[in-house]
Amino acid sequence: MTNVSSDAPAAPGTASAHPFLHVPAGGGPAVWLNGDVYSVKLDKEESDGRLTVLEASVPPGGGPPIHNHTREEEAFYVLEGELEMYVAGRTLTVRTGDFVFVPRNTMHGFRNKGLHPARQLLLFTPGGFERFFLEAGEPAVPGVPVPPFRPTDNPRAVEVGGRHGSFQADAGTA
Secondary structure (H helix, E strand, C coil), X not given: CCEEECCCCCCCCCCCCCCEEECCCCCCCEXXXXXXEEEEEECCCCCXXXXXXXXXEECCCCCCCXXXXXXXXXXXXXXXXXXXXEECCEEEEEECCCEEEECCCCCEXXXXXXXXXXXXXXXXXXXXXXXXXXHXXXXXXXXCCCCCCXXXXXXXXXXXXXXXXXXXXXXXXX
């Protein structure tokens, strides 16, 4: 998945056990969830617990239900496309190059209402929320289309989300 350099000694005062990390394009474990594809680029272990980074590919109509995170802050950086985001009661249209920061305990979600797929980076701090995606999703298979969202998948996402401190608005926790 990744290349971690440990050849050179760490710089004085460096606390990280990993001097650097390289994830090639298309690299990192990928899962299908809610009709989207999520690829882990940096996990809790690789960042000494500081950060999780995922790349999300969101097809038209895709996106998660409105939810919150009780343990993590989340940031979004749109790489490509356009998404409608709901954050703390406001609706925003975000496009390529836009950045959104969402503090913990803030209800939020996004939906691709366009004609083309959107891509974005998701950043979580502290790290560890990648475990939700890896547990709730199913491993993505290269060359196979993403299965569409099925309402029968949602109870599993709600259950796994609860274990990871994330609660959906429509699950009665808003």
